Amino acid sequence: MSDESAETRARILELVHDYDKTKRQDVVFRPGITPIWPSGAVLDENDRAALVEAALEMRIAAGAYSRKFESAFARTLGLRKAHLTNSGSSANLLALSALMSPALEDSRLRPGDEVITVAAGFPTTVNPILQCGLTPVFVDVELGTYNTTVQRVADAIGPRTRAIMIAHALGNPFEVAEVAELAAERDMFFVEDNCDGVGSTYRGTQTGGFGDLSTVSFYPAHHITSGEGGCVLTDNLVLARQVESLRDWGRDCWCEPGETDTCRKRFSYKLGDLPYGYDHKYIFSHVGYNLKTTDLQAALALSQLGKLHDFSAARRRNWRQLRAGLDGAKALLLPEPTPDSDPSWFGFALTVREEAPFTRQDMVNFLEERQIGTRLLFAGNLTRQPAYLGREFRVSGELTNCDVITERTFWIGVYPGITEEMTAYMVSSVQEFLARWDG
Structure with missing residues (x-):
């Protein structure tokens, strides 16, 4: 690469960083208005520059x-x-x-x-x-x-x-x-x-x-x-x-x-x-x-x-904040890490207990109306999905808990784009929903 080309390249990449700063305005979180996505990419000026380079x-x-x-x-x-x-x-x-x-x-x-x-x-x-x-x-x-x-x-x-x-x-x-x-x-x-x-x-x-x-x-x-x-x-x-x-x-x-x-x-x-x-x-x-x-x-x-360590730390932090804030919620089964593990969490799973006075859909509707994104635990029991009807497979034992997941489980986000303020809002929203059904 010639000196002139290297200089031009350096100027372009400097402009990319400047451009990113003009696009990246501080977003003020407005509870109930700003969407909290369950997952998503967290990208910065270095990512933009890497693509351009x-x-x-x-x-x-x-x-x-x-x-x-x-x-x-x-x-x-x-x-x-x-x-x-x-x-x-x-x-x-x-x-x-x-x-x-x-x-x-x-x-x-x-x-x-x-x-x-x-x-x-x-x-x-x-x-x-x-x-x-x-x-x-x-x-x-x-x-x-x-x-x-x-x-x-x-x-x-x-x-x-x-x-x-x-x-x-x-x-x-x-x-x-x-x-x-x-x-x-x-x-x-x-x-x-x-x-x-x-x-x-x-x-x-x-x-x-x-x-x-x-x-x-x-x-x-x-x-x-x-x-x-x-x-x-x-x-x-x-x-x-x-x-x-x-x-x-x-x-x-x-x-x-x-x-x-x-x-x-x-x-x-x-x-x-x-x-x-x-x-x-x-x-x-x-x-x-x-x-x-x-x-x-x-x-x-x-x-x-290069950001993997920090991303994993944020996921763990958000999961712990949700877990502590919702501890004691009797109508919900809260998630637990597998013994001897330290998960870099993908999501925070919630299962509505069978005896709860509300359904999963009741809770999902409430959270979605408050701009808190939810997702089901993917396909639930895959053997009940239309894609697998008529396919050859074998089932070992019963799929009782997979059926529970299909009927009563969903998850909310912990990805690094979620701030502590957002997580606190998710906790308070779940608590508010549960309080409506208490007693």
Whole structure:
């Protein structure tokens, strides 16, 4: 870059920071008027500048920023490999598809094999099981933590069960160390869906490092964002290679875009029924996809990554304020962290008790009218959703608590954009609602 270009670039980025200041006016919170969203991205001038800087370099595909983020994020979670994708949903699809790779030989998953998962959650933890021709085995959860238990998972294992794929509920870790140990004992794969749990710990270890593979989402609702985006992480280099191939059209070559002959034998391969010397850049070892992200998204994610610690602290602070303020609310079941965990909370779940004199809808309507955003605990009992009617699955035990979640559970926000003043207003609003029904 010439001195003139570098100077121009510096001026542009300085103007971006100035522009951000003109756009970022102090917002005065007005109770009942200012919306309190349950989730959302928290972006600053550095994020805006990161996007513009990547745009100035015309980073229109995955490249240097993507590789830099993958390396930094893998280090953050203490893992060897991270592969960016275009969404957390794609990350889940890639993780499970990698376990079906022919490269795993006899240990790979095959159509018809069973995968244990939770019935109450977000569909994209379950969808890849069906999309890969596998069979979901649904287990129930505990109310309060909204996670399943290792005992429920163990009880669900059958002759065809080959894998476990579970998400941390609203950032609250499930018994992930015990599930990982169970999977190892039974020679099963374990995919840890960490999309809602980045920054959480279980027994002092960060979530995302317990599974054979783990997944993350960078959608704006999540702990850090790239707009759209996701990631697959692993310590297993063989699995990492399958993820990369499946993400990148299924090709056998591992050259980055714009690179050539990294392996030093581009025209020396003999694979499949292809002629000797067929260009390795166009040899495909998987029926894959194109699920890559762009450097623009990676640049934003890289900027956000530096704020992860502060974001997690804010989520914990807001959750604690809600929990303390609502303690003793007899008509509500309040959330609890899983023992031995320190969640980086995604949301604050509330379950209306069966004996309460009001319904969930009564409470949701009241809060929404006061501009307090609410969300249900995602899909509730997935087996009752229209998308899964007629699909092949197995249920282990009863799904009693998943049905309770479907009928009586919702959550409110704790994301870093919510201030202590907003949280206090949420507490007082819930208290006011409960007082209307007291006695």
